[in-house]
Amino acid sequence: MKKHQGKVIVVTGAGRGLGRAYAERLSSEGARVAVAEIDAVAGAHAAEELRKSGMDSMFIETDVSSKEATEAMAARVLEKWGQIDGLVANAGLANSVGGRTYDEITVAQWDRIMEVNVRGTWLSCRAVAPYMQERKNGSIVTVSSDTAAWGSPKLLHYVTSKGAVEAFTRAMARELGPDGVRINCVAPGLLNNEATAGVPEAKREWNIRNRAIQREGTTDDIVGLVSFLLSDEASFITGQLIVANGGLVFH
Ligand SMILES: NC(=O)c1ccc[n+]([C@@H]2O[C@H](COP(=O)([O-])OP(=O)(O)OC[C@H]3O[C@@H](n4cnc5c(N)ncnc54)[C@H](O)[C@@H]3O)[C@@H](O)[C@H]2O)c1
Numbered sequence: 001m002k003k004h005q006g007k008v009i010v011v012t013g014a015g016r017g018l019g020r021a022y023a024e025r026l027s028s029e030g031a032r033v034a035v036a037e038i039d040a041v042a043g044a045h046a047a048e049e050l051r052k053s054g055m056d057s058m059f060i061e062t063d064v065s066s067k068e069a070t071e072a073m074a075a076r077v078l079e080k081w082g083q084i085d086g087l088v089a090n091a092g093l094a095n096s097v098g099g100r101t102y103d104e105i106t107v108a109q110w111d112r113i114m115e116v117n118v119r120g121t122w123l124s125c126r127a128v129a130p131y132m133q134e135r136k137n138g139s140i141v142t143v144s145s146d147t148a149a150w151g152s153p154k155l156l157h158y159v160t161s162k163g164a165v166e167a168f169t170r171a172m173a174r175e176l177g178p179d180g181v182r183i184n185c186v187a188p189g190l191l192n193n194e195a196t197a198g199v200p201e202a203k204r205e206w207n208i209r210n211r212a213i214q215r216e217g218t219t220d221d222i223v224g225l226v227s228f229l230l231s232d233e234a235s236f237i238t239g240q241l242i243v244a245n246g247g248l249v250f251h
Helices: 017-028 040-052 067-081 107-135 156-179 201-209 220-230
Strands: 008-012 032-037 057-061 086-089 138-143 181-188 241-244
Touching: 008 017, 008 067, 008 107, 017 032, 017 040, 017 086, 017 220, 032 040, 032 067, 040 057, 057 067, 067 107, 086 107, 086 220, 107 138, 107 156, 107 181, 138 156, 138 220, 156 181, 181 220, 220 241
Parallel strands: 008 032, 008 086, 032 057, 086 138, 138 181, 181 241
Antiparallel strands: none
16 A cells, blocks of 8 residues: 555645645655645646556645635545645745845835735645544645754845744644644755755855765755655654754754
8 A cells, every 4th residue: 555545635835846845745645635836837737747657646736825725625535535644834935035135125025925925824724624623634734944053144034934844844743743733843954946046156065065965955855854754754753843954964
């Protein structure tokens, strides 16, 4: 039997990048995956590709920063599949957000990052967790970044948002744990993917040089970790932060 056979897993921001890779991996491991994505073209395409590979998948246009949209998303998943076993709260503003000092970031930029990365994580969990609690089963993975531990400069709104996601995960673990629902946080290091294409070469090289494992990180370095945390193999792990960054900062 496949690892996630029979499960229903929601992946937010699964239209491209890491979210899409999580969706593909979880789908190949037997899950029915709901692609909850704000970009309608990318989201529909991602779900279509999963169906082509023989797995059941649906796209739901979702802005995770909206309470109405996240609630409607959960309702659609339940209507179609009758259960929700997992959530990867992956959607985040990560693309081209860096490069401004603390006094150059505008209030509008700060607020939008918080809306999507922090409120969006909360609302995504808020929409699906009650159904998990009802069934006394479920696993959620939230997404931080090792920039929160390192304190990367010129990225203050993003770094702050990811620190909030880590604290959120711990507090949620205590609220959900009594009902048998787990929640953990992954913090990838700088990866070589589309979202980081604008990162200066010097910063990329600095990251590699200062890692215990001195190479670039890729999507493949993260997907297995997320799949593991969603699986029953991680049945006694909750409220934890797992940093996957080749050993740039240790946690
Ligand atoms: N790429 C990296 O090196 C890296 C490192 C550490 C952490 N992360 C985190 O991993 C996650 C995914 O990163 P990525 O590299 O795939 O980025 P990405 O920009 O390629 O993908 C983000 C996805 O989220 C979607 N999205 C954005 N706003 C949304 C909203 N309001 N509602 C729903 N969907 C929305 C986008 O359309 C996109 O499909 C982010 O939370 C990011 O902070 C990435």
